[in-house]
Amino acid sequence: MPAISTLPPDAGWRFVLQMPRLEVNPSETHAISFASYSENTSSFGVQIGEEPMRHTIFVREQSTADRAKAEGWKDITEQYKQQVFDRMPKLSTAAQAAIHSVLTEDPKDKAQLVAESGIADSEWRTTIKLLEERRIAKCTLGPRQRKAASNRAYKYVRGESWAEALNIVE
Numbered sequence: 496m497p498a499i500s501t502l503p504p505d506a507g508w509r510f511v512l513q514m515p516r517l518e519v520n521p522s523e524t525h526a527i528s529f530a531s532y533s534e535n536t537s538s539f540g541v542q543i544g545e546e547p548m549r550h551t552i553f554v555r556e557q558s559t560a561d562r563a564k565a566e567g568w569k570d571i572t573e574q575y576k577q578q579v580f581d582r583m584p585k586l587s588t589a590a591q592a593a594i595h596s597v598l599t600e601d602p603k604d605k606a607q608l609v610a611e612s613g614i615a616d617s618e619w620r621t622t623i624k625l626l627e628e629r630r631i632a633k634c635t636l637g638p639r640q641r642k643a644a645s646n647r648a649y650k651y652v653r654g655e656s657w658a659e660a661l662n663i664v665e
Contacts, residue, residue, distance in 0.1 A: 498525045501540040501548070508553035510560040511575040512568035513541065519548040526550075529568075531559040543574050551575075586631070590618040595631055595653075602635045602650035623651065630654045 501521050514527070519540035526537040533556045541551035552568065554560055564570060586592045593612035597603070603611075609619055626632035631654040636644055 499540045511572045512563045513571045514550040517550045531562045590614045590622040598653040
């Protein structure tokens with residue numbers, strides 16, 4: 496079991512900072528604790544591009560980020576966001592692109608989406624399932640509501656933006 500986590504936090508961060516001089520070997524390296532006046536955190540092992548894996552902290556407050564920079568941490572927020580964005584699944588078929596083009600903030604059911612997008616009814620199930628898994632489309636019903644409702648009651652909206660998909664707090 497690794498001593499340091501290589502899975503970054505899902506939510507609640509605004510800044511990503513990395514210690515440039517400390518490399519991480521996940522099976523041997525332990526996390527570094529970082530404390531400021533307003534928050535405490537521990538480092539994760541994160542690799543950016545071809546660089547070696549390094550200690551990385553995810554913080555919420557500007558004051559915490561400023562303190563970390565003063566102590567030698569490098570702000571890599573933009574590089575990290577770009578790397579995650581580049582790795583996010585993209586639209587891969589014409590049916591996915593067609594459905595995505597007609598999704599809006601207004602909920603639409605299957606019949607509306609199929610009619611507006613022009614895809615075949617037989618393509619619907621796999622297309623919407625993949626779009627939901629990739630967070631490109633979102634069903635307006637929660638898991639419990641889905642069990643109780645018929646498929647005709649399902650309505651879909653456009654999924655999260657890439658910043659929301661990264662769970663970045665603005």
